[in-house]
Amino acid sequence: MIRPSAILLAALIAAAPLSQAAAQDRGGRGDRDRGGNRSEQVRPERRQISVAEAQGIARSRARDTDEYIGYVGTRGDQYVFRFKRNGQLFDIAVSMTGR
Secondary structure, X not given: OHHHHHHHHHHHHHHHHHHHHHHHHHHHHHHHHHHOOHHHHHOOOOOOOOXXXXXXXXXXXXXXXXXXXXXXXXXXXXXXXXXXXXXXXXXXXXXXOOO
């Protein structure tokens, strides 16, 4: 009677850590399979710059302009600023990541 109980107890103890490891392993594979391109998962997200930082970049790109008109808004993933040179208006777009 003691021997079958001991064998059953040993089997339960041995099976418990294996089932946890298998569950963790399955979750890892599922995440990779659903994610598609692995490089996208590893790559950290880029920091989005503020409108004020983007305005500074736009002004530095438009040094030979007559006048800064103002912030126009966004176009996709870019901030857009309007300037005036020789009576003509033009826009300078700055990526939200600062590039």
